[in-house]
Amino acid sequence: EVQLVESGGGLVQPGESLRLSCAASGFTFSSHWMHWVRQAPGKGLVWVSRIETDGSSTTYADSVKGRFTISRDNAKNTVYLQMNSLRADDTAVYYCARGGFGTGTDYWGQGALVTVRS
């Protein structure tokens, strides 16, 4: 069974940093792209970032480019999202999602809540 478990969320002040982790199991982690998608309270889904299988290529939404960094450790079956210079509008539930083979984002974790507030 595919499982994705996010951790590392919490309450931070504007300008601070936070690192999210997503532990994967139930599939060959190193064979799949991984994504982060966020959802502000009561709002829709917004794609944030993705990383290719070996970590050699990454892509970001313009809203987080230069502030967020996605990375992965295939030995630990874990993908990370380092978030720096956090702003109030980064407040959201952050989901990690598996990139399928032609299926887009096919499995999603339960999400980690990040609140940025002074």
Added chain:
Amino acid sequence: DIVMTQTPLSSPVTLGQPASISCRSSQSLVHSDGNTYLNWLQQRPGQPPRLLIYKISNRFSGVPDRFSGSGAGTDFTLKISRVEAEDVGVYYCTQATQFPYTFGQGTKLEIK
């Protein structure tokens, strides 16, 4: 960025009756590899999104056959043949043809 526009934004439906959601993209979703990466997600209250349909019309693992997808190019439709109580939630179309992936605003399906 590709803009995804869903209609309606809210859909009250009677149990056992059909429901339909439309999604239009601001440009063609046909990828250079010939595939159209248009997916449909369901988000039940308090739950993460769940993939229902990928590449326009393919049901994902475990998805009931009352869900079906159709369309081409820039116009797509999700249909539920007979709505059940467990179908309540928000439905999103999403494109994975080009980065950034983008989502529709969501359509809230509720029971009358």
